[in-house]
Amino acid sequence: MIINLKNILKTYPECESPALNNINLSIKSGEIITLLGPSGCGKTTLLRLIAGLEKPDQGEIYIKNNQVTGNQIWVPPEKREVGMVFQDFALFPHLNVQQNIAFALQNMKISEEQKKNKINSIIKLVGLSGLSSQNPADLSGGQQQRVALARALIQDPLLVMLDEPFNNLDMNLRSKMQKEITNIIHKSGTTAVFVTHNQKEALSISNKVIVMDKGQIEQKGTPRQIYEKPKTKFVASFVGQSNILSGTIGKEKNTVITPLGRLSCRTDHNKKPGTRVDLSIKPEDIKINSSGSIQGTILSQKYKGQYVEAVISIKTSSNTKSPNKNLNIYLTPDDSYKKGDKLSLSIPPKNVNIISS
Amino acid sequence: MSENTFSLNLKTVNQIAQKTGHSIKNMWPSRIPLILIPPVLIITLSLAVPLIYLVIRLLQTDASIWNLLLRQQTLQALLNTLLLSGAVTISSIIIAVPLAWLTVRIDFPGRKLFSILTIVPLVIPSLIGGFTFISAFGRGGFIHQLLQWLNINFVPDIYGFGGAWILLTLLCYPYVLLTVRSALMNMDQSQIEAARTMGLNPLKTFFKVTLPKLKPAVTAGGLLIALYTISDFAAVSLLQYNTFTRLIYIEYQTSFNRIYAAVLALLLVMMSLIIVSLEMKNQNNNHYYSVGAGTKRHLMKITPGKWKWLGTGFCSLVVLFSLILPAGTIIYWIFRGLRQGEELIIRPEAAFNSFYVSFLAAILTVSSALPIALVSTHYKSKFSGFIQNIAYAGYALPGIVVALSLVFFGANYGRLFYQTLPLLLFAYVILFLPQALGTLRSSLLQLNPHIEDAGLIIGFSRMQILHKIILPLLKPGILSGAALVFLTSMKELPATMLLGPIGFRSLTTEIWNATIEAFYTRAAVPALILIIISSFSLAIIFKRKEDTEQKCQLQES
Numbered sequence: 001m002i003i004n005l006k007n008i009l010k011t012y013p014e015c016e017s018p019a020l021n022n023i024n025l026s027i028k029s030g031e032i033i034t035l036l037g038p039s040g041c042g043k044t045t046l047l048r049l050i051a052g053l054e055k056p057d058q059g060e061i062y063i064k065n066n067q068v069t070g071n072q073i074w075v076p077p078e079k080r081e082v083g084m085v086f087q088d089f090a091l092f093p094h095l096n097v098q099q100n101i102a103f104a105l106q107n108m109k110i111s112e113e114q115k116k117n118k119i120n121s122i123i124k125l126v127g128l129s130g131l132s133s134q135n136p137a138d139l140s141g142g143q144q145q146r147v148a149l150a151r152a153l154i155q156d157p158l159l160v161m162l163d164e165p166f167n168n169l170d171m172n173l174r175s176k177m178q179k180e181i182t183n184i185i186h187k188s189g190t191t192a193v194f195v196t197h198n199q200k201e202a203l204s205i206s207n208k209v210i211v212m213d214k215g216q217i218e219q220k221g222t223p224r225q226i227y228e229k230p231k232t233k234f235v236a237s238f239v240g241q242s243n244i245l246s247g248t249i250g251k252e253k254n255t256v257i258t259p260l261g262r263l264s265c266r267t268d269h270n271k272k273p274g275t276r277v278d279l280s281i282k283p284e285d286i287k288i289n290s291s292g293s294i295q296g297t298i299l300s301q302k303y304k305g306q307y308v309e310a311v312i313s314i315k316t317s318s319n320t321k322s323p324n325k326n327l328n329i330y331l332t333p334d335d336s337y338k339k340g341d342k343l344s345l346s347i348p349p350k351n352v353n354i355i356s357s
Numbered sequence: 358m359s360e361n362t363f364s365l366n367l368k369t370v371n372q373i374a375q376k377t378g379h380s381i382k383n384m385w386p387s388r389i390p391l392i393l394i395p396p397v398l399i400i401t402l403s404l405a406v407p408l409i410y411l412v413i414r415l416l417q418t419d420a421s422i423w424n425l426l427l428r429q430q431t432l433q434a435l436l437n438t439l440l441l442s443g444a445v446t447i448s449s450i451i452i453a454v455p456l457a458w459l460t461v462r463i464d465f466p467g468r469k470l471f472s473i474l475t476i477v478p479l480v481i482p483s484l485i486g487g488f489t490f491i492s493a494f495g496r497g498g499f500i501h502q503l504l505q506w507l508n509i510n511f512v513p514d515i516y517g518f519g520g521a522w523i524l525l526t527l528l529c530y531p532y533v534l535l536t537v538r539s540a541l542m543n544m545d546q547s548q549i550e551a552a553r554t555m556g557l558n559p560l561k562t563f564f565k566v567t568l569p570k571l572k573p574a575v576t577a578g579g580l581l582i583a584l585y586t587i588s589d590f591a592a593v594s595l596l597q598y599n600t601f602t603r604l605i606y607i608e609y610q611t612s613f614n615r616i617y618a619a620v621l622a623l624l625l626v627m628m629s630l631i632i633v634s635l636e637m638k639n640q641n642n643n644h645y646y647s648v649g650a651g652t653k654r655h656l657m658k659i660t661p662g663k664w665k666w667l668g669t670g671f672c673s674l675v676v677l678f679s680l681i682l683p684a685g686t687i688i689y690w691i692f693r694g695l696r697q698g699e700e701l702i703i704r705p706e707a708a709f710n711s712f713y714v715s716f717l718a719a720i721l722t723v724s725s726a727l728p729i730a731l732v733s734t735h736y737k738s739k740f741s742g743f744i745q746n747i748a749y750a751g752y753a754l755p756g757i758v759v760a761l762s763l764v765f766f767g768a769n770y771g772r773l774f775y776q777t778l779p780l781l782l783f784a785y786v787i788l789f790l791p792q793a794l795g796t797l798r799s800s801l802l803q804l805n806p807h808i809e810d811a812g813l814i815i816g817f818s819r820m821q822i823l824h825k826i827i828l829p830l831l832k833p834g835i836l837s838g839a840a841l842v843f844l845t846s847m848k849e850l851p852a853t854m855l856l857g858p859i860g861f862r863s864l865t866t867e868i869w870n871a872t873i874e875a876f877y878t879r880a881a882v883p884a885l886i887l888i889i890i891s892s893f894s895l896a897i898i899f900k901r902k903e904d905t906e907q908k909c910q911l912q913e914s
């Protein structure tokens with residue numbers, strides 16, 4: 001384990017609710033992790049606690065099994081060996097690119113020769129050759145970001161943390177930099193934590209995703225697990241805009257009774273029949289199927305480029321309170337449906353995900 | 358229009374202003390309205406006239422200017438002035454930068470208290486600084502008496518360079534402290550944090566990251582101090598150190614032909630103009646941009662461990678000499694005066710004079726500044742830039758120079774006015790116009806530009822906009838500008854001495870005379886009054902600064 005957090009509680013002065021509440025987390029060497037969550041959920045605070053830029057009210061932090069934060073224990077940031085790429089890059093405007101990158105080396109006890117080599121190889125790694133004597137002010141956003149990354153990587157940190165690194169970049173540059181930066185990090189072999197509030201980004205850049213909400217960890221897992229098997233309502237709706245339904249586990253095997261009628265569902269739950277549950281269904285998993293069991297009417301459609309997002313109103317089975325239930329589904333732009341058209345829908349059982357409620 | 362309907366109107370104007378996304382400023386004519394030109398020209402020119410007159414007189418004189426310039430005395434004064442302002446600036450920086458860093462970043466015992474107390478010496482005008490310094494350390498001063506009581510026969514030599522240097526440093530260091538403190542607080546915190554994560558301890562971070570970024574702030578504060586020092590009259594005169602200001606005064610008093618004083622005055626103006634222009638340059642280079650954007654965070658204070666009392670000790674020492682000693686001295690003399698039953702501890706006439714002259718000065722100055730402020734904020738042209746520069750050049754005019762040039766002018770052309778109140782008031786206007794202008798301009802610039810556009814859309818004429826929108830919104834700026842001028846005039850010494858009507862007494866002249874004659878008890882009460890007064894002006898300046906910052910934050914979010 002490179003990082004271990006135990007029962008972290010952090011409340012900012014003059015804030016009522018904690019910014020972080022009972023966080024337990026461990027990070028293995030070589031992992032690339034993203035912290036995903038809406039604005040204000042405490043992602044930055046978590047990074048700052050690990051870096052030693054903020055003190056928690058309670059809890060312990062270990063770096064490589066050495067305690068750095070805890071009762072009576074405090075290791076200052078300069079002794080923690082974690083690199084950080086700040087949300088605003090935090091480049092030093094009074095230093096040029098090379099001086100910015102070399103900044104972290106001034107405290108290291110290695111020869112000038114070694115320093116030079118280190119600087120050159122890192123400049124090559126992040127692709128900034130030829131720009132070493134530029135001022136950060138004269139660089140593009142993507143270049144500035146690479147300087148910040150080089151600066152964080154050059155001290156061979158145990159862990160490098162990147163706070164919303166792609167936020168200040170435009171769309172094209174953003175996806176390009178996502179690839180480049182993850183590449184660089186893979187090549188350097190460091191452990192990395194990315195912070196983002198963009199779910200697509202989270203799923204594509206890392207091999208482990210931690211979803212946070214309101215200062216708490218909602219779910220940890222591989223991108224696939226997070227996307228396909230959300231464990232909480234929040235994760236289901238934050239990652240991939242799922243339809244959330246409430247229902248009861250049915251008597252027959254692998255069925256669930258919902259406002260849409262009886263659906264077959266995934267088998268990987270061990271709930272007794274009659275248990276009330278929530279379930280999530282991704283819009284793209286709902287198929288138009290003339291022999292489907294669910295009947296609905298198109299309420300509205302929104303053109304989104306690759307697909308059309310449609311809201312379908314479903315007549316619910318009579319024993320539920322509300323007479324209609326709306327489902328989001330995706331249509332292909334070629335289907336030329338109109339508002340008011342009637343559709344038959346079906347949902348493959350493997351896509352009906354039971355959320356433990 | 359009643360108060361109510363008016364405020365309603367203003368509200369709609371404001372709402373429209375927010376809706377019209379972009380400015381339609383170009384609906385304003387690009388030329389300055391003709392009615393504004395005469396007052397602006399007259400005011401600006403009358404600012405320049407005395408100085409121009411001084412130059413003309415010099416050119417007409419028979420005496421060889423070169424001879425005057427190259428007098429041993431002149432060179433000595435030049436050297437003294439440079440030496441003193443350099444020394445005071447450097448020593449102030451050496452005191453103030455650590456103070457700023459300590460009070461902003463380090464969590465030592467008493468930090469909050471000291472971050473206020475170390476700024477407070479700003480309220481001590483140099484005249485009062487001089488009075489307390491002499492009456493504490495000089496012969497017959499209370500430290501002297503204390504030493505005698507202890508049977509130590511020793512009088513520290515406070516006169517000359519050493520005393521002036523120490524005194525002015527104690528009076529001036531808060532200027533650097535202020536600029537550096539605010540730079541530290543507004544500094545991009547993440548750069549400091551980045552340095553920490555890159556393995557630098559707090560002290561190293563200070564030298565490698567913080568200090569380089571403080572350069573513009575240190576320069577700005579330092580130049581302010583240099584300007585203060587070369588134009589200071591009271592402290593150097595009381596401590597008998599021959600800088601330009603003191604020499605000018607002596608020449609004025611003792612010699613019949615005042616040409617030499619005029620030469621010195623012009624030299625002094627040149628020096629201060631150089632400093633002011635350096636300051637402008639510094640401001641322009643000051644845009645140390647910070648890369649990217651992001652939420653500003655509070656930086657964790659550094660907990661200094663076993664060294665923490667060092668911070669407390671350093672701050673206490675500074676506060677002891679710069680604040681407690683002068684305040685204690687004043688109180689000592691007041692008590693002594695009371696105990697010895699001195700009846701006339703203050704002349705009511707002096708207080709009254711100070712109040713009412715300053716009051717008139719405030720009204721006159723602000724009304725002169727208003728048209729200039731309007732023109733310079735609303736019209737970007739060479740003319741308005743020129744006007745503004747002339748007005749700001751007033752910052753470079755030491756009180757003694759303005760006084761002297763008006764003495765010249767008055768003695769030759771304005772016999773009618775010479776040594777009358779109007780001429781004194783005119784001097785105040787010249788001296789304090791830049792202050793009023795600064796306040797008004799910053800208030801004007803803070804107005805949402807769309808407000809005026811919205812007024813135009815509604816169909817107001819420009820006069821109506823001025824009358825119904827700008828002036829009401831400007832009221833707080835006008836009031837605080839006037840208050841500032843009022844309070845500063847109260848503290849003015851050299852112009853009051855040279856230009857006041859014969860027998861004119863003010864608080865400052867009382868202190869001056871009493872100190873020179875070593876009647877310290879007589880100076881104490883006016884000194885106390887002036888300190889209280891100048892605390893008010895400081896409070897106004899800080900209040901305005903706070904408001905401005907809040908408004909800026911609002912506009913950003």
Ligand SMILES: Nc1ncnc2c1ncn2[C@@H]1O[C@H](COP(=O)(O)OP(=O)(O)OP(=O)(O)O)[C@@H](O)[C@H]1O
Pocket residue numbers: 012013015019037038039040041042043044045046197654655
């Ligand atoms: N210095 C501070 N003082 C007080 N409250 C703070 C401070 N910093 C953060 N907070 C609060 O703590 C909570 C978590 O903030 P944090 O910056 O960690 O969120 P985040 O997930 O990084 O959000 P974002 O995506 O907007 O950057 C927020 O409610 C925020 O308002």
Ligand SMILES: [Mg+2]
Pocket residue numbers: 043044045087163164
């Ligand atoms: Mg954040």
